[in-house]
Amino acid sequence: xxxxxxxxxxxxxxxxxxxxxxxxxxxxxxxxxxxxxxxxxxxxxxxxxxxxxxxxxxxxxxxxxxxxxxxxxxxxxxxxxxxxxxxxxxxxxxxxxxxxxxxxxxxxxxxxxxxxxxxxxxxxxxxxxxxxxxxxxx
Amino acid sequence: xxxxxxxxxxxxxxxxxxxxxxxxxxxxxxxxxxxxxxxxxxxxxxxxxxxxxxxxxxxxxxxxxxxxxxxxxxxxxxxxxxxxxxxxxxxxxxxxxxxxxxxxxxxxxxxxxxxxxxxxxxxxxxxxxxxxxxxxxxxxxxxxxxxxxxxxxxxxxxxxxxxxxxxxxxxxxxxxxxxxxxxxxxxxxxxxxxxxxxxxxxxxxxxxxxxxxxxxxxxxxxxxxxxxxxxxxxxxxxxxxxxxxxxxxxxxxxxxxxxxxxxxxxxxxxxxxxxxxxxxxxxxxxxxxxxxxxxxxxxxxxxxxxxxxxxxxxxxxxxxxxxxxxxxxxxxxxxxxxxxxxxxxxxxxxxxxxxxxxxxxxxxxxxxxxxxxxxxxxxxxxxxxxxxxxxxxxxxxxxxxxxxxxxxxxxxxxxxxxxxxxxxxxxxxxxxxxxxxxxxxxxxxxxxxxxxxxxxxxxxxxxxxxxxxxxxxxxxxxxxxxxxxxxxxxxxxxxxxxxxxxxxxxxxxxxxxxxxxxxxxxxxxxxxxxxxxxxxxxxxxxxxxxxxxxxxxxxxxxxxxx
Amino acid sequence: xxxxxxxxxxxxxxxxxxxxxxxxxxxxxxxxxxxxxxxxxxxxxxxxxxxxxxxxxxxxxxxxxxxxxxxxxxxxxxxxxxxxxxxxxxxxxxxxxxxx
Numbered sequence: 001x002x003x004x005x006x007x008x009x010x011x012x013x014x015x016x017x018x019x020x021x022x023x024x025x026x027x028x029x030x031x032x033x034x035x036x037x038x039x040x041x042x043x044x045x046x047x048x049x050x051x052x053x054x055x056x057x058x059x060x061x062x063x064x065x066x067x068x069x070x071x072x073x074x075x076x077x078x079x080x081x082x083x084x085x086x087x088x089x090x091x092x093x094x095x096x097x098x099x100x101x102x103x104x105x106x107x108x109x110x111x112x113x114x115x116x117x118x119x120x121x122x123x124x125x126x127x128x129x130x131x132x133x134x135x136x137x138x
Numbered sequence: 139x140x141x142x143x144x145x146x147x148x149x150x151x152x153x154x155x156x157x158x159x160x161x162x163x164x165x166x167x168x169x170x171x172x173x174x175x176x177x178x179x180x181x182x183x184x185x186x187x188x189x190x191x192x193x194x195x196x197x198x199x200x201x202x203x204x205x206x207x208x209x210x211x212x213x214x215x216x217x218x219x220x221x222x223x224x225x226x227x228x229x230x231x232x233x234x235x236x237x238x239x240x241x242x243x244x245x246x247x248x249x250x251x252x253x254x255x256x257x258x259x260x261x262x263x264x265x266x267x268x269x270x271x272x273x274x275x276x277x278x279x280x281x282x283x284x285x286x287x288x289x290x291x292x293x294x295x296x297x298x299x300x301x302x303x304x305x306x307x308x309x310x311x312x313x314x315x316x317x318x319x320x321x322x323x324x325x326x327x328x329x330x331x332x333x334x335x336x337x338x339x340x341x342x343x344x345x346x347x348x349x350x351x352x353x354x355x356x357x358x359x360x361x362x363x364x365x366x367x368x369x370x371x372x373x374x375x376x377x378x379x380x381x382x383x384x385x386x387x388x389x390x391x392x393x394x395x396x397x398x399x400x401x402x403x404x405x406x407x408x409x410x411x412x413x414x415x416x417x418x419x420x421x422x423x424x425x426x427x428x429x430x431x432x433x434x435x436x437x438x439x440x441x442x443x444x445x446x447x448x449x450x451x452x453x454x455x456x457x458x459x460x461x462x463x464x465x466x467x468x469x470x471x472x473x474x475x476x477x478x479x480x481x482x483x484x485x486x487x488x489x490x491x492x493x494x495x496x497x498x499x500x501x502x503x504x505x506x507x508x509x510x511x512x513x514x515x516x517x518x519x520x521x522x523x524x525x526x527x528x529x530x531x532x533x534x535x536x537x538x539x540x541x542x543x544x545x546x547x548x549x550x551x552x553x554x555x556x557x558x559x560x561x562x563x564x565x566x567x568x569x570x571x572x573x574x575x576x577x578x579x580x581x582x583x584x585x586x587x588x589x590x591x592x593x594x595x596x597x598x599x600x601x602x603x604x605x606x607x608x609x610x611x612x613x614x615x616x617x618x619x620x621x622x623x624x625x626x627x628x629x630x631x632x633x634x635x636x637x638x639x640x641x642x643x644x645x646x647x648x649x650x651x652x653x654x655x656x657x658x659x660x661x662x663x664x665x666x667x668x669x670x671x672x673x674x675x676x677x678x679x680x681x682x683x684x685x686x687x688x689x690x691x692x693x694x695x696x697x698x699x700x
Numbered sequence: 701x702x703x704x705x706x707x708x709x710x711x712x713x714x715x716x717x718x719x720x721x722x723x724x725x726x727x728x729x730x731x732x733x734x735x736x737x738x739x740x741x742x743x744x745x746x747x748x749x750x751x752x753x754x755x756x757x758x759x760x761x762x763x764x765x766x767x768x769x770x771x772x773x774x775x776x777x778x779x780x781x782x783x784x785x786x787x788x789x790x791x792x793x794x795x796x797x798x799x800x
Contacts, residue, residue, distance in 0.1 A: 060173070060176070060299065061176060061259070061299055062299060062380060063259075063296070063297070063298060063299025063300055063375060064375060064376060064380075066295055066296040066297075066298075066299070066375075067296050067372050067375045067376055068376075070296055070372070071372075071410070074410050074411065074413060074414060075410070088169075088173055090156070090160065090177055091298075091299075093295065094295035094296075094298055095295075096295075097295035098295045098296055112168060112169075112170075113168070114168075117159075117163070117168075120156070120159065121156075126148075126152070127145075127148060127149040127152055127153075127293065129149070129289050129290065129292045129293060129294075130290060130294060130295070132145065132289075132419065132422070133286070133289050133290055133364065133418060133419055133422060134364065134415055134416050134417050134418045134419050135290075135364075135368075135414050135415055135416075136414075136416055137413060137414045137415060137416045164715075165715070165716070165757070166757075167756065167757055170756060171756055171760055185713055185718065185760060185761055186718075187720075187780075187783060187784050188718070188719075188720060188783075188784065188787055188788065188793075188794045188795070189713070189717070189718035189719065189794070190713075190717075190718040218791075218793055232793075233718075233793065234718075235716060235717040235718065236715065236716050236717065236718065237716050237717070482790045482791075553779075553780060553783060554783065554788035554789050554790055555788055557761075559780075562789060564788075564789070564790045565789055565790070568790070611779075611780075614777070614778055614779065615779070616779065
């Protein structure tokens, strides 16, 4: 069962969301999927028409999703931002600080990265060098 | 130097506890090696040929006596009694056990040190001119900016999983002692109308495809430094290739997209990022700057120095090669050579580390620097203390008077340690050093920089050596290629390949032939090797390296004797 | 004349302390290359490599190397692996300094 990881731990994904491919979206789209190599400029509509944007992490070594998330937030997106894919618990704080609201992982990954390990990183607001140094206007 | 605040201490404590937890999960199987590897790399822990290797960060190459003593303690307690200082101003321990590393990190934390981001696809240690805060030719001490960059890049949420590693170097002087033009980002501080700004150079790098960096900003005001750097790394994180690790560095990205295109993308992203930046925290920056305020310099006479210089030939020789002009008159910048003839370049025993700490505490205002040339600097020594410093160095075999000479060789660990290496570099460095000591030609030859890399990754910086040596594997045998005329300074240049490689037994005679040729064709003894090379080109040296059959039988015999 | 048999050996580093180890015929990890199992055909080493890679709780960095079986024992064909048997050439550190 797919798990959604938030600051409070795991909760099973229990609703179906119809994500559209981001560069084939329309002005009525409500949910889009961004691949890790997405060019955000190809989504030509107002980001805030969307309720949720989901960004893919094909491999935890591929950090483009964090930059995409940052860009999405810089461009004013106020909706729900979800990371999905091969993300390990040690990346949770990075995900939250980059602007993600939560992380979607497979049961398989959840089994190997139990809830306690994600909660161990859930104080993502602490030890935030970037915020402290002046990047605090987002 | 920078004083850790509660924030920094708490950060390190949390980070170390995370790593301890990660090690436990690796050992109990909750993390696969694939998952653990990037995490251990982010904390500076490599797996090498014979053992793990821990690379400890020495931010902008600056440390004090307490920190140096802790490194000595770690070397004795958890390693084999020595450490290796690197071309990025860090220190490496070659024999830690995985299970001891969390304890080593805690020991480092006691003196405000760590191994964060010294490896992995992250922003690495920010290096700086090793004469910062002491050299007379500085516009400003670059280290407060290096510290700002360090903080900005530490645990940066966006930049922990970059396409590849990312290296930044800063200098405050026109004379580039930090090799900024061979870094992913190189920064040179400038003063314009009384304001500090930076020349920004990107896309420099050595390795497989060496490139000299390109200027994308001729004067970036200091207030814009961090968002601009953020824009550069952000653009590269997006564009940098992830399909081919040999084409992932920003130098390739610039090469493939063109510097104008990259510059434009950086400007665009910079303008977006500005909205997230409320300006560098003023209080924080003032605190940082005050931590780099110069020490209270002594004012006294130089009588002891003058006498010793006149009467002690060995001391005089050491002063002439190993000291550099300080911005304060009667002070000196002293370089401690870690290149004793026949020793491993850049290595210091724990005893030697403790002696250096001791000397720094009493005679260098408790300051030490590590240079990318793998030597140790005592940046603020009053001349009158130099004789005493010399004696103390001598008692621990740290008094080799060879800075900038042929035996002051930069060499990576090579195949004696490194899993990436294709050949050994340490024995070659040792042999060259011993040979020229035997020939008693070092002072005759004068200033020359030999740099040796044990593989194409060029950690020995061979591309920018006056003589560069690259160790390769040719049909299962060590083979050494020579490059000539490289330059690591502000006139940075990649060396020219001389020709086919030499075996391990031929390479030292080959270097000898280059030097003998130089001595023959130079204008006079004031013309350094690199200037002779620039004047005459590669031809005479190529001729000497690859003599034709018409050459004298004596030379032929030498070539075949190998 | 000695028979010169070549083959493959599986090597890795011990997870906890990084020591160079070799896979023996009992599929255990041993310190001495002379106690390593020499695989003489490719099929059997593929299976053994898969098995070795699963031993993540014991070792890290598993791979195979080419060796010769000589009178003096098992000798790696490549000089890199010869270094791993002994240790570095600049200090008496590593396996050359330990009693196996």
